[in-house]
Amino acid sequence: MxxxxxxxxxxxxxxxxxxxxxxxxxxxxxxxxxxxxxxxxxxxxxxxxxxxxxxxxxxxxxxxxxxxxxxxxxxxxxxxxxxxxxxxxxxxxxxxxxxxxxxxxxxxxxxxxxxxxxxxxxxxxxxxxxxxxxxxxxxxxxxxxxxxxxxxxxxxxxxxxxxxxxxxxxxxxxxxxxxxxxxxxxxxxxxxxxxxxxxxQFTQYWQRTSRAGYAYAAVSASSRSFWANEVRHNLRQSAILIALLTLLAAGVLMHAWLALAAVSLLAALALRSSWRARWRSAHLPTLLMYGLHSWFAQIPISVGIYRYYRDQSAQKPASFGNYKEAKK
Known part of the structure; x- marks a missing residue:
């Protein structure tokens, strides 16, 4: 041959x-x-x-x-x-x-x-x-x-x-x-x-996205440089999202204008992400959902990053499974 x-x-x-x-x-x-x-x-x-x-x-x-x-x-x-x-x-x-x-x-x-x-x-x-x-x-x-x-x-x-x-x-x-x-x-x-x-199912989505965060952290640690910026970016975006969700909860409990401000900011961020991704698709509803995904995904990604460092500290092997087998 x-x-x-x-x-x-x-x-x-x-x-x-x-x-x-x-x-x-x-x-x-x-x-x-x-x-x-x-x-x-x-x-x-x-x-x-x-x-x-x-x-x-x-x-x-x-x-x-x-x-x-x-x-x-x-x-x-x-x-x-x-x-x-x-x-x-x-x-x-x-x-x-x-x-x-x-x-x-x-x-x-x-x-x-x-x-x-x-x-x-x-x-x-x-x-x-x-x-x-x-x-x-x-x-x-x-x-x-x-x-x-x-x-x-x-x-x-x-x-x-x-x-x-x-x-x-x-x-x-x-x-x-x-x-x-x-x-x-x-x-x-x-x-x-x-x-x-x-x-x-949502459980599969969460597990797959969390796995991506685990990968960011693992590759960053392995290469000592590559994807380090991505890890910092994900953690920063997650902190912004959590702060806005906290503001939303405070607004619901105390002042309606706080809730309105939080929702407006979340909507603006999601719309900006949708606009930046417009070259990916001409289907507006999908683009809008993609903008929401781009922000919400930061939470499970950050969870995955945390799990990597937790596993490393405890000297444990990777703890994620196959998302296709995560159906409940």
Whole structure:
């Protein structure tokens, strides 16, 4: 097999069920060939491995928790010069690999190329409809990519892959190390994957958002610089929001004008966030909800930051779970 043209597609998953079958089949439907399809399972208790056995070329089991460890396992067994990582709840666009590989081959300083990820069913809940906008990024060079991206194998080897000690935020942290070594990350204006967020309840939304805060703190501590500003920003925004909610409560109990002032300020902040995000969507109701989400999310994000430092102080492992299994 010619490894110069071979793309190794590493799919990772945990209890993805039918989503995993769709993911693996979408890789098989790619217009690019040759492809080596590897599935790495992370302690699934469903029929994920049985599903993968009918489609994937190789199947492995991660020996430790986390997406970083699973991706490193796949990378260790991959044969191609190019490695595409996919989460098991995504579906690959049939033309992405062909388009992305052309960019990597023509630009020798590119370590990674990624495209647009969108939700496959944003109508399933208001949470998915709003969070779908979080996937929107402007094309061009970026600081980092997400879990779906095509990498140059040599660049991955140079930085020893993903940091297995991180249970969240592992892609931005690795991209930070790549950029420190002179590599570039490119976001293409082309479809890449469809994602199934599957959030239908508030408990899932809270857990996923709290996990993001945990990732901010963990990556900031690991890199000693990257995402440090994000941690400070989130804590500052959370303090503003809590102060306004406290003012609102005081106004309800004492003076109506205080409550009116608090509501007006909250509405102004949310509207400003909606206006700044107008390039993400032309749908006004979704934009307004996104503005509210941008502020409310600061509370669970700050909770996640606190949980990281609490776990570090107590020398405990990460304490968050799978938000898709958080339904009550």
């Amino acid at each position: 010619n490894t110069n043209s071979l793309i190794s597609v590493v799919v990772i998953g945990h209890n993805e069920g039918a989503r995993l079958s769709r993911c693996l089949q979408s890789v098989r439907a790619s217009t690019y060939q040759p492809i080596e399809l590897i599935y790495v399972d992370s302690f699934s208790s469903d029929d994920s491995i049985a599903r993968a056995q009918t489609i994937a070329d190789q199947i492995f089991s991660a020996h430790t928790r986390g997406a970083a460890a699973a991706r490193n396992t796949g990378l260790m067994h991959a044969q191609g010069h190019w490695v595409m990582f996919l989460d098991g709840d995504t579906e690959l666009d049939p033309d992405f690999l062909l388009i992305a590989l052309q960019q990597l081959k023509h630009q020798s300083t590119l370590a990674c190329v990624w495209g647009h990820r969108v939700e496959r069913a944003p109508e399933q809940s208001i949470y998915v409809q709003v969070l779908d906008l979080d996937w929107r990024y402007r094309p061009g060079e970026t600081e980092f990519c997400g879990g779906d991206a095509l990498f140059r194998r040599a660049a991955l080897s140079e930085v020893n892959g993903f940091n297995p000690l991180l249970l969240a935020g592992e892609e931005p942290e690795m991209c930070h190390r790549l950029r420190q070594n002179g590599w570039r990350i490119l976001h293409l204006d082309t479809p890449m994957t469809r994602h199934d967020l599957a959030i239908t």
